[in-house]
Amino acid sequence: xxxxxxxxxxxxxxxxxxxxxxxxxxxxxxxxxxxxxxxxxxxxxxxxxxxxxxxxxxxxxxxxxxxxxxxxxxxxxxxxxxxxxxxxxxxxxxxxxxxxxxxxxxxxxxxxxxxxxxxxxxxxxxxxxxxxxxxxxxxxxxxxxxxxxxxxxxxxxxxxxxxxxxxxxxxxxxxxxxxxxxxxxxxxxxxxxxxxxxxxxxxxxxxxxxxxxxxxxxxxxxxxxxxxxxxxxxxxxxxxxxxxxxxxxxxxxxxxxxxxxxxxxxxxxxxxxxxxxxxxxxxxxxxxxxxxxxxxxxxxxxxxxxxxxxxxxxxxxxxxxxxxxxxxxxxxxxxxxxxxxxxxxxxxxxxxxxxxxxxxxxxxxxxxxxxxxxxxxxxxxxxxxxxxxxxxxxxxxxxxxxxxxxxxxxxxxxxxxxxxxxxxxxxxxxxxxxxxxxxxxxxxxxxxxxxxxxxxxxxxxxxxxxxxxxxxxxxxxxxxxxxxxxxxxxxxxxxxxxxxxxxxxxx
Amino acid sequence: xxxxxxxxxxxxxxxxxxxxxxxxxxxxxxxxxxxxxxxxxxxxxxxxxxxxxxxxxxxxxxxxxxxxxxxxxxxxxxxxxxxxxxxxxxxxxxxxxxxxxxxxxxxxxxxxxxxxxxxxxxxxxxxxxxxxxxxxxxxxxxxxxxxxxxxxxxxxxxxxxxxxxxxxxxxxxxxxxxxxxxxxxxxxxxxxxxxxxxxxxxxxxxxxxxxxxxxxxxxxxxxxxxxxxxxxxxxxxxxxxxxxxxxxxxxxxxxxxxxxxxxxxxxxxxxxxxxxxxxxxxxxxxxxxxxxxxxxxxxxxxxxxxxxxxxxxxxxxxxxxxxxxxxxxxxxxxxxxxxxxxxxxxxxxxxxxxxxxxxxxxxxxxxxxxxxxxxxxxxxxxxxxxxxxxxxxxxxxxxxxxxxxxxxxxxxxxxxxxxxxxxxxxxxxxxxxxxxxxxxxxxxxxxxxx
Numbered sequence: 001x002x003x004x005x006x007x008x009x010x011x012x013x014x015x016x017x018x019x020x021x022x023x024x025x026x027x028x029x030x031x032x033x034x035x036x037x038x039x040x041x042x043x044x045x046x047x048x049x050x051x052x053x054x055x056x057x058x059x060x061x062x063x064x065x066x067x068x069x070x071x072x073x074x075x076x077x078x079x080x081x082x083x084x085x086x087x088x089x090x091x092x093x094x095x096x097x098x099x100x101x102x103x104x105x106x107x108x109x110x111x112x113x114x115x116x117x118x119x120x121x122x123x124x125x126x127x128x129x130x131x132x133x134x135x136x137x138x139x140x141x142x143x144x145x146x147x148x149x150x151x152x153x154x155x156x157x158x159x160x161x162x163x164x165x166x167x168x169x170x171x172x173x174x175x176x177x178x179x180x181x182x183x184x185x186x187x188x189x190x191x192x193x194x195x196x197x198x199x200x201x202x203x204x205x206x207x208x209x210x211x212x213x214x215x216x217x218x219x220x221x222x223x224x225x226x227x228x229x230x231x232x233x234x235x236x237x238x239x240x241x242x243x244x245x246x247x248x249x250x251x252x253x254x255x256x257x258x259x260x261x262x263x264x265x266x267x268x269x270x271x272x273x274x275x276x277x278x279x280x281x282x283x284x285x286x287x288x289x290x291x292x293x294x295x296x297x298x299x300x301x302x303x304x305x306x307x308x309x310x311x312x313x314x315x316x317x318x319x320x321x322x323x324x325x326x327x328x329x330x331x332x333x334x335x336x337x338x339x340x341x342x343x344x345x346x347x348x349x350x351x352x353x354x355x356x357x358x359x360x361x362x363x364x365x366x367x368x369x370x371x372x373x374x375x376x377x378x379x380x381x382x383x384x385x386x387x388x389x390x391x392x393x394x395x396x397x398x399x400x401x402x403x404x405x406x407x408x409x410x411x412x413x414x415x416x417x418x419x420x421x422x423x424x425x426x427x428x429x430x431x432x433x434x435x436x437x438x439x440x441x442x443x444x445x446x447x448x449x450x451x452x453x454x455x456x457x458x459x460x461x462x463x464x465x466x467x468x469x470x471x472x473x474x475x476x477x478x479x480x481x482x483x484x485x486x487x488x489x490x491x492x493x494x495x496x497x498x499x500x501x502x503x504x505x506x507x
Numbered sequence: 508x509x510x511x512x513x514x515x516x517x518x519x520x521x522x523x524x525x526x527x528x529x530x531x532x533x534x535x536x537x538x539x540x541x542x543x544x545x546x547x548x549x550x551x552x553x554x555x556x557x558x559x560x561x562x563x564x565x566x567x568x569x570x571x572x573x574x575x576x577x578x579x580x581x582x583x584x585x586x587x588x589x590x591x592x593x594x595x596x597x598x599x600x601x602x603x604x605x606x607x608x609x610x611x612x613x614x615x616x617x618x619x620x621x622x623x624x625x626x627x628x629x630x631x632x633x634x635x636x637x638x639x640x641x642x643x644x645x646x647x648x649x650x651x652x653x654x655x656x657x658x659x660x661x662x663x664x665x666x667x668x669x670x671x672x673x674x675x676x677x678x679x680x681x682x683x684x685x686x687x688x689x690x691x692x693x694x695x696x697x698x699x700x701x702x703x704x705x706x707x708x709x710x711x712x713x714x715x716x717x718x719x720x721x722x723x724x725x726x727x728x729x730x731x732x733x734x735x736x737x738x739x740x741x742x743x744x745x746x747x748x749x750x751x752x753x754x755x756x757x758x759x760x761x762x763x764x765x766x767x768x769x770x771x772x773x774x775x776x777x778x779x780x781x782x783x784x785x786x787x788x789x790x791x792x793x794x795x796x797x798x799x800x801x802x803x804x805x806x807x808x809x810x811x812x813x814x815x816x817x818x819x820x821x822x823x824x825x826x827x828x829x830x831x832x833x834x835x836x837x838x839x840x841x842x843x844x845x846x847x848x849x850x851x852x853x854x855x856x857x858x859x860x861x862x863x864x865x866x867x868x869x870x871x872x873x874x875x876x877x878x879x880x881x882x883x884x885x886x887x888x889x890x891x892x893x894x895x896x897x898x899x900x901x902x903x904x905x906x907x908x909x910x911x912x913x914x915x916x917x918x919x920x921x922x923x924x925x926x927x928x929x930x931x932x933x934x935x936x937x938x939x940x941x942x943x944x945x946x947x948x949x950x951x952x953x954x955x956x957x
Contacts (some may be wrong), residue, residue: 023853086606139784175830184687281606281842326645481820
């Protein structure tokens with residue numbers, strides 16, 4: 001397949017500006033009222049926004065969209081991101097006026113429909129994860145992690161464990177885990193993975209104690225491996241008085257097969273924009289749920305949707321809860337999409353998601369396991385689940401081709417790159433997650449391109465090094481752009497730099 | 508269910524082919540490493556229901572959504588106010604090249620996304636009169652919370668001062684974040700200057716939050732003075748503003764704010780039962796501030812051929828690199844809504860922001876004028892109001908509210924829900940979506956019931 005991305009060389013929207021144009025018609029039915037404001041209140045500086053017509057705005061952003069790449073264009077096998085297909089029916093349903101026009105502070109009687117959807121979603125997510133209750137009042141996955149860490153903190157404060165200030169996190173964890181633990185005020189205790197790529201039990205035992213607040217774990221982990229000692233891990237942590245927090249980013253590969261609640265986890269967060277098909281939107285908005293078991297349910301963020309004889313309602317009451325993490329109730333349209341997704345698939349379909357995504361991962365491994373360019377670190381025989389991490393280290397050693405080079409060559413072939421250089425415990429890591437949405441043909445082609453890189457590298461490594469050529473721009477000089485004298489975060493800074501305004505020489 | 512349309516490899520034929528290659532008989536063999544006692548059997552998922560066809564799901568969801576009551580925008584006078592939502596905003600946000608994309612970790616293939624984010628940052632910067640804007644936070648409340656944490660890191664102090672009458676939902680979110688790191692908040696009624704100075708005397712305050720307009724819509728007339736007092740005590744000013752006001756109202760940069768935040772929902776995104784939000788965080792050109800900013804920042808650079816190219820910059824602040832030493836845990840943000848907001852800001856442009864601001868200003872004044880003529884209510888407060896006004900009723904507001912709801916209006920927010928001393932006071936909002944006639948109709952209904 002010959003692939004070439006659109007190259008529009010699109011100027012900034014500011015550069016379309018021409019005095020007097022407008023993109024919106026605003027009418028005035030209060031001409032008799034004046035708009036005089038005193039100097040103490042009024043804007044003095046000139047508003048430097050562009051003046052453009054609706055036509056130009058429409059063309060500009062449509063052209064920009066053509067220089068973007070998403071799941072609707074081809075595979076986006078970013079590991080730990082679960083870039084599955086975003087069903088169109090979900091988009092339609094969430095854009096109903098009965099969602100978009102709903103006011104967040106309408107009386108509960110007015111909003112029984114959306115509350116019912118949220119309530120059912122809470123229940124279904126609790127069932128899927130083996131928890132007792134869920135709160136949807138978080139806007140994204142990392143917010144759910146913060147919620148989980150705060151719940152653990154509050155629990156210990158309530159139960160006389162004020163001195164429990166250590167959160168244990170494996171070295172293979174997502175970066176958000178330690179960052180969230182820090183935001184909850186914990187000291188992060190990093191434990192190494194063992195030779196099989198899973199939690200090292202001896203290392204774990206050596207760090208648990210009366211300062212242990214809990215552990216943040218993802219299972220399957222970021223290597224795609226199931227933590228087979230999970231029951232013992234749970235036992236070690238619980239015996240020490242700690243709680244287990246489950247990072248839901250990797251839930252896709254075990255949906256309907258195994259549940260965090262049965263593994264011993266006390267708190268789970270879920271990314272609706274990963275596992276439950278709602279789009280990533282180029283980085284957000286996401287959606288989430290944080291769920292808990294037993295006594296930990298008291299600590300869930302508020303509000304939670306509940307039901308009594310009068311109907312559904314938002315429960316804001318909070319005696320032990322950690323409080324609120326959003327000005328309202330999270331990203332509601334995302335909830336509607338996730339609800340429609342779960343209903344579409346049913347239990348059988350969700351299980352099929354886990355089976356098909358895992359089958360895809362292992363089929364891909366089979367295609368590349370004999371390749372000389374890549375290795376599969378940590379227990380290569382163990383089946384992977386949602387994702388696999390391969391290493392381009394052999395390529396680097398033999399031909400100087402790095403994970404980054406591999407990524408750029410994949411782009412040239414019209415495929416998005418894997419997550420690279422993560423997890424940190426794998427050198428030249430390529431973290432690949434096809435999800436259940438990818439076709440056999442694309443998986444085979446992906447493997448073929450990886451092999452092709454090695455073939456080309458043997459003859460002419462510079463051909464790989466010069467990738468990408470078929471994208472809207474060529475390789476970007478990132479180090480240059482990050483130098484203090486080169487930082488340009490806005491058009492305003494660019495203007496000032498060009499004019500030589502004092503103070504803007506460097507950041 | 509044999510094959511599913513969203514899972515191309517789920518047909519028995521393809522599964523068979525894949526299993527043969529793997530040399531196994533059953534895909535469940537790939538789950539043999541999971542302890543047997545926690546493996547679910549097939550029946551375990553039955554309570555989640557049977558798969559539904561597209562038309563069945565549509566019917567199911569629509570039947571539920573049908574139970575939601577929708578008020579026409581010009582009947583909603585309760586904050587957060589509805590605002591215009593141009594069709595183009597929705598259409599651009601509906602481009603699946605955008606919405607099915609991930610965070611642009613591979614910039615060469617994501618220039619369109621990155622440029623749109625850069626334009627969002629740029630237009631917010633011009634609107635706010637600030638230099639650096641991040642690529643978004645979850646909503647205004649979390650943007651405020653993280654800005655306060657940012658000020659703590661910059662100043663190495665852990666107390667913030669806010670107006671006692673700050674938006675209560677923002678207060679709630681800020682307190683959750685403060686609980687995490689062990690920070691403290693102090694509340695000063697109306698940011699009264701003498702009280703503020705007293706609180707600052709201690710020297711342990713990292714930031715003062717200046718909300719303008721206030722939660723009840725009042726435009727502060729002592730902004731410079733508040734900033735001076737704060738800066739004289741070695742603290743930062745975090746401004747909380749309404750982006751739609753800034754075409755005509757003094758922007759944060761003009762009065763010396765160090766950090767500015769806002770809720771971008773009003774930039775064409777719609778109400779959506781309170782989410783999508785769009786958290787805006789801006790800072791002035793100061794390395795100390797910018798290096799402590801949370802979230803992604805998009806910058807302009809060059810490719811190997813010297814063409815302009817956009818990329819994520821200053822990433823060493825972020826969790827995927829810095830882990831527990833990151834400036835925040837944020838990863839997923841509100842990216843797509845920033846594209847919507849960029850479209851909105853581009854459509855409005857310089858003149859649109861001024862006209863829209865004037866429209867809201869006039870409508871607020873008109874509503875306050877009509878309300879002040881009512882025998883049954885007072886309109887407290889002097890000076891200038893933007894988009895909101897408090898109203899003090901002489902009878903039970905609960906009764907007024909109930910009757911207005913019955914007449915098809917969503918009337919002001921009962922402030923006694925948040926402050927005990929606000930009995931029978933309500934907060935009404937008004938915006939460009941309210942015609943002169945709809946404002947008059949509201950006041951007529953209030954006259955009838957109050």
